[in-house]
Amino acid sequence: MPREVIEIPSTIEYLTILDQDGGADPALEPELSDEFLLSLHRWMLLGRRFDERMLRLQRQGRIGTFAPVMGQEAANVGAAAALRQSDWMVVAFREAAGELMRGRTMEDLLLYYGGYNEGGTIPEGVNNLPTSIPVGSQALHAVGLAWGIKYRGKDDVAMVFFGDGATSQGDFHEALNFAGVYKVPTVFVCQNNQWAISVPRSRQTAALTLAQKGLAHGVPGIQVDGNDVLAVYVAAREAIERARAGEGATLIEAVTYRMSVHTTADDPKRYRTDEEVEVWRQRDPINRFQIYLRTKGLLDDEKLAGLEEDIDQQIREAVERAEKTMSEPVDPLVMFDHLYAESYPHLVDQRRELADALSDKES
Amino acid sequence: MPREVIEIPSTIEYLTILDQDGGADPALEPELSDEFLLSLHRWMLLGRRFDERMLRLQRQGRIGTFAPVMGQEAANVGAAAALRQSDWMVVAFREAAGELMRGRTMEDLLLYYGGYNEGGTIPEGVNNLPTSIPVGSQALHAVGLAWGIKYRGKDDVAMVFFGDGATSQGDFHEALNFAGVYKVPTVFVCQNNQWAISVPRSRQTAALTLAQKGLAHGVPGIQVDGNDVLAVYVAAREAIERARAGEGATLIEAVTYRMSVHTTADDPKRYRTDEEVEVWRQRDPINRFQIYLRTKGLLDDEKLAGLEEDIDQQIREAVERAEKTMSEPVDPLVMFDHLYAESYPHLVDQRRELADALSDKES
Amino acid sequence: MAKMTMVQALNLALTQEMAEDDRVIVLGEDVGRDGGVFRVTDGLFETYGESRALDTPLGEAGIVGMAIGMAIYGLRPVAEIQFSGFIYQAFHQIEQHAARIRWRSRGRFNVPMVIRAPFAAGVRALEHHSESREAYFAHTPGLKMVIPSGPRNARALLVSAIRDPDPVVFFEPKSIYRAFREEVPEDEEVMEIGKSVIAREGQDLTLISYGAMMRPTLAAADRLTEEDGVQAEVIDLLTLSPLDDTLFTTSVRKTGRAVIVHEAHRSFGPGAEIASRIMERSFWTLEAPIKRVTGYDVVVPFFAREQAYLPDVERVLSAARETLRA
Amino acid sequence: MAKMTMVQALNLALTQEMAEDDRVIVLGEDVGRDGGVFRVTDGLFETYGESRALDTPLGEAGIVGMAIGMAIYGLRPVAEIQFSGFIYQAFHQIEQHAARIRWRSRGRFNVPMVIRAPFAAGVRALEHHSESREAYFAHTPGLKMVIPSGPRNARALLVSAIRDPDPVVFFEPKSIYRAFREEVPEDEEVMEIGKSVIAREGQDLTLISYGAMMRPTLAAADRLTEEDGVQAEVIDLLTLSPLDDTLFTTSVRKTGRAVIVHEAHRSFGPGAEIASRIMERSFWTLEAPIKRVTGYDVVVPFFAREQAYLPDVERVLSAARETLRA
Numbered sequence A, B: 001m002p003r004e005v006i007e008i009p010s011t012i013e014y015l016t017i018l019d020q021d022g023g024a025d026p027a028l029e030p031e032l033s034d035e036f037l038l039s040l041h042r043w044m045l046l047g048r049r050f051d052e053r054m055l056r057l058q059r060q061g062r063i064g065t066f067a068p069v070m071g072q073e074a075a076n077v078g079a080a081a082a083l084r085q086s087d088w089m090v091v092a093f094r095e096a097a098g099e100l101m102r103g104r105t106m107e108d109l110l111l112y113y114g115g116y117n118e119g120g121t122i123p124e125g126v127n128n129l130p131t132s133i134p135v136g137s138q139a140l141h142a143v144g145l146a147w148g149i150k151y152r153g154k155d156d157v158a159m160v161f162f163g164d165g166a167t168s169q170g171d172f173h174e175a176l177n178f179a180g181v182y183k184v185p186t187v188f189v190c191q192n193n194q195w196a197i198s199v200p201r202s203r204q205t206a207a208l209t210l211a212q213k214g215l216a217h218g219v220p221g222i223q224v225d226g227n228d229v230l231a232v233y234v235a236a237r238e239a240i241e242r243a244r245a246g247e248g249a250t251l252i253e254a255v256t257y258r259m260s261v262h263t264t265a266d267d268p269k270r271y272r273t274d275e276e277v278e279v280w281r282q283r284d285p286i287n288r289f290q291i292y293l294r295t296k297g298l299l300d301d302e303k304l305a306g307l308e309e310d311i312d313q314q315i316r317e318a319v320e321r322a323e324k325t326m327s328e329p330v331d332p333l334v335m336f337d338h339l340y341a342e343s344y345p346h347l348v349d350q351r352r353e354l355a356d357a358l359s360d361k362e363s
Numbered sequence C, D: 001m002a003k004m005t006m007v008q009a010l011n012l013a014l015t016q017e018m019a020e021d022d023r024v025i026v027l028g029e030d031v032g033r034d035g036g037v038f039r040v041t042d043g044l045f046e047t048y049g050e051s052r053a054l055d056t057p058l059g060e061a062g063i064v065g066m067a068i069g070m071a072i073y074g075l076r077p078v079a080e081i082q083f084s085g086f087i088y089q090a091f092h093q094i095e096q097h098a099a100r101i102r103w104r105s106r107g108r109f110n111v112p113m114v115i116r117a118p119f120a121a122g123v124r125a126l127e128h129h130s131e132s133r134e135a136y137f138a139h140t141p142g143l144k145m146v147i148p149s150g151p152r153n154a155r156a157l158l159v160s161a162i163r164d165p166d167p168v169v170f171f172e173p174k175s176i177y178r179a180f181r182e183e184v185p186e187d188e189e190v191m192e193i194g195k196s197v198i199a200r201e202g203q204d205l206t207l208i209s210y211g212a213m214m215r216p217t218l219a220a221a222d223r224l225t226e227e228d229g230v231q232a233e234v235i236d237l238l239t240l241s242p243l244d245d246t247l248f249t250t251s252v253r254k255t256g257r258a259v260i261v262h263e264a265h266r267s268f269g270p271g272a273e274i275a276s277r278i279m280e281r282s283f284w285t286l287e288a289p290i291k292r293v294t295g296y297d298v299v300v301p302f303f304a305r306e307q308a309y310l311p312d313v314e315r316v317l318s319a320a321r322e323t324l325r326a
Ligand SMILES: Cc1ncc(C[n+]2csc(CCOP(=O)(O)OP(=O)(O)O)c2C)c(N)n1
Pocket: A094, A133, A134, A135, A136, A162, A163, A164, A165, A166, A167, A191, A193, A195, A196, A197, A258, A262, D029, D058, D060, D082, D086, D089
């Protein structure tokens, strides 16, 4: 008996639909309504403009540290757009564009990054989990949600977002493994933006692709051009269809780029070159999609200007509302809320202690 | 641009050399000295007999819970035999046969399972880490040892053992990933004995092989017949050669079977059939290798009887020594030893407290 | 009423809660077909099927992390960690998420999860199978930390824990899993989480303990009566967090003296908090320093020495007597 | 002597230790090329190369687990956890291995490792970036838990931690990373781990604190002198485990009164242990109940409310005055 090769399922495909100039591969181009295409664009643009606004607010000291989406709007929006209302979206911290699309409000995001716990609120009826900062940890929650979906015989899915760095975390692997074993409807979306703070993708893992990490767990993987909103959408839709059909989880690696800082506390000049950023600027997901829409006759300068104005207005109003809250005196006693369903004597005592300290200060 | 297939390194080979009747594939049979072959046999047999003895001692209440090796002697010994003295062996808890070969003493093992911390001692000059019970956690230590080896420019390797269940742990993946990134000389040896207590391999992961888990991290994997000591040895030797040559880590999946209980606290009848055990009994690694040795003229009934007697004697002496220690009054104050390099006031106080309590009791 | 061991009583709690509420899902390593390595989940697989007595792959972070998602979805997972010594593989999921999802989402989501784990020493087990680290969890806001001391309260507290809308870490003292039996009513019985009980009344001294250490503590109380004519009040904490300090501080206001008994390490252990609460709330009635009888600040030794590590009747007695003499 | 921030002082410690001893390896997320998110490891990559200022993949279990292996091999890894809020991903490696390898191997192997992590609140950061959970580590046998309070002791303690033959968890109060400067000698300076210091002498009251809370504590002591004519003795613990209880119990025997200040949660927090030690060792000289001024038992709120969560001069003052009145 010689050495035998074991046939393991090991195909990793790469999917891109739009070329760098916004031309679409006709064999792959999905049939989507104009309205849907325009909504993809709208949410991407909103994501970009909101990001820019947050950056200014942060530089002015009006909100705290946050993680810009800039450059990853297609990965955010393309994936989230494939979900329906009753599906679940499980985020890390770089999905503001997708979260907005799914019903988290700009006002809440501003409050969140402004240091208000109130900003963590998710509106009733919106099935998004709140921002999850510990890298990779949230992947397991999506598996649990998906397990519940399957247990209840529903055909919803749970989609979880995370970065390239997150694929090094043990939790990510345990999540893939559990999802594989239970064959639950989870869609894993890796936003491979090439960097985990200062650590480049090449130093994050010796694997050629991140998509192949699914293979370790019997979960199919696909790599997509993450700056191509159509490709991301199509890959997400396929994964969701598999999931709804009871065929289990998929790992999608969306190859994209973080065009801005890691967070506002970061200085990327320390670890990457302007040239690299410039290369990726050429692949800006919004530009590319705009050319496509223009070619299709769905967008022109005038329409764009109108849209920009709309978005600007929407953002301005959200900022005003958030700043109003932030300018009012904050009630520190709120820190005792929502720890448990009910309160307990030691917390009642400590709350009173704080109330007394506060009134001492006032007097 | 159509969907492209990305070529990822994804070959998983299966290696077996001895057939079920002890015949060797001439194309694959390694050239090994008679002496070496006999030593493989000797250590496997010692492992088996020591196991049997431990089981009896446990049933008699003379030692506590332990995890028998039975059935996995080839995986243990084949891999450990490929190491040289200066290499490192990092174990879990089912490697007694391999550990003995590497210089851990039977007496220490007996004391360890007899509840004596003294049994954790590793003789000076033996580069084995002590028994590590938290499943999968020890894999990272092997990566750290290997990192040190590389940093010091040595060509030693660190070999780590773990079970099929361990490949579900996050730590296992972090270890593979770190080993891949740093290209350090680590040899990962998975003893896939088909069961993690009551959970069968098929419910542990949806992956077809465990060897393919390396692919997620750019680490090559190979599956070997774990009941074939020659195959295990050859695979380990190859992995070690790669490692010494600076080519990094390898994951070896040794397909074997736990023929006995998980630990002496376990009742396998609750979750597996006698038929399954019987099938694997036919593949007993020691039998198979004995036929091979007989065919080669290296073993006959008489030699075997002599060897059995030798081993019996050796075990008897070790048991006697250990039982002597265990029959003497135990000094509880030893529990304060080896916590830190030096002691601290609170520990000195507590030690005195215990000493007083003990002398109260005596009086 | 049947006489039951703690294992049987816990099994009764699970069986009944699963019968009543299909949101209750038991999951963990070997909890399904095998019925749990201590048989606490015995029969659940047969009765409720593999999706409700769910064997998991070998990953504690996976178990707890997945259970968090299940709980958010509206289920009531009861996750078993095979031994508390391996709960650290999931500690991040517990600290970063289980304890915070309600708080983080401002009440939109909650995590009605129980994490059960056998803990503590005394069964001649291997390394990592004997620790008492309840303090880690009691110090973590957002968690509840419950430790029963006998079959009956184990059953009632586990039922309450399963119904609790927030995450409960439920540590089961494995040395008394089968050490004795108690009458356990077949009919539903619950006990309020966050409430301690007086296990024995007295007025001369307050002994405070929980879990397996209740037995040497109560035995010491008996000996104090017999040998010293002293009536010790004995308090069984049952919940460590939120800690019911009213009961024990009231007792100490009456007795003026307290001894705390636990097998967790002394330094930064549960006894420190209990002593501090007494001091803060009953300082002026204290007639002697509060004593802690505890495990030592060493890794729990292998089993040849574990009994020497553990507080026993003699150690409790001599601490009590010193306190009484002071 | 140069005036340095704590970040610079820590950097000096690392730079010098790495120069002296090629066994010292700094590793962690972004500690290499980026120089650490707080710049504590700035320049090490340039000076010592990528194998000694080692950027790791994103996995805390990986970092600590690998560092344990390096330490066993004979190196002296200094692992950075980017924020203490993410140390739980590695908690199992710390509890199950770092703390036990010497003990498990009966001294054959040891783990001369430092785990550095910025901790505690006050810098308007996101969730998980503000906790003070030193109690978890202080309660764990086999570990040492060190917390500096200023640039000079930070440098000296870090040098000692690196040379220590056992694992040291070294929590750096990030709110004072750059809040003030101190003279830090260029020449080697070490401080003994396990020893506290008197930061200010007095005889009326003992204030006990550590880390960033030393500042409001010292400020309160000044105000007590100015406004009340009271001389508070202030103790800076520096090491939480092994805890130097001689210094503070001696002080309390003199003053009869104590207030403990920390930003960790109160329940089952460090203050409980300190209060208990005082009670056990100085009960008869106590003239008032010991007070704890601490963070509340809630998850540290997002930054709009973090200052209200934190002990401040006013809270320390009023606790001190109550204690003095009692
Ligand atoms: C468990 C954990 N470790 C460390 C951090 C600190 N941290 C925040 S983001 C980040 C890098 C994340 O990289 P990646 O997963 O690629 O996501 P990206 O930020 O690029 O979107 C790190 C190290 C964290 N939040 N959680």
